[in-house]
Amino acid sequence: MGRSPSIVPHVAADQDVYLVLEDFGGRLGRAWCETAEEDTSRATLMRHMIDGLYEHPTRIVAFNTAEGWSRDVTADVADELRRRVVEFDEVTPSLLNFLDRAMRH
Numbered sequence: 001m002g003r004s005p006s007i008v009p010h011v012a013a014d015q016d017v018y019l020v021l022e023d024f025g026g027r028l029g030r031a032w033c034e035t036a037e038e039d040t041s042r043a044t045l046m047r048h049m050i051d052g053l054y055e056h057p058t059r060i061v062a063f064n065t066a067e068g069w070s071r072d073v074t075a076d077v078a079d080e081l082r083r084r085v086v087e088f089d090e091v092t093p094s095l096l097n098f099l100d101r102a103m104r105h
Contacts, residue, residue: 014066018045018073021059030058042077049081052092058101078102 017040020033033054038044042062048054060077063070078099085091085099 016064018062020057023056023058055094
């Protein structure tokens with residue numbers, strides 16, 4: 001019997017990986033967004049959130065397989081985005097909704 005391919009990303013062994021749970025609504029429900037391997041860093045996540053790449057992000061998790069940890073970082077990301085949002089002239093409605101939802105939880 002052959003080995004199954006690993007689902008662990010082939011990023012640098014010590015890199016934290018960030019994934020977004022998106023609410024697609026209705027019958028589609030929630031799903032983890034497909035993300036290119038090189039787009040799983042915190043910096044890229046923040047840029048994508050600010051740019052409005054995610055329409056209804058509901059949860060963000062981070063993990064590092066080399067260090068053996070994973071955690072929900074939704075509140076941490078929302079706090080950082082709240083501090084940074086003052087730097088921008090315009091903020092996408094999806095980001096404002098995410099910040100509002102994250103503050104209520």
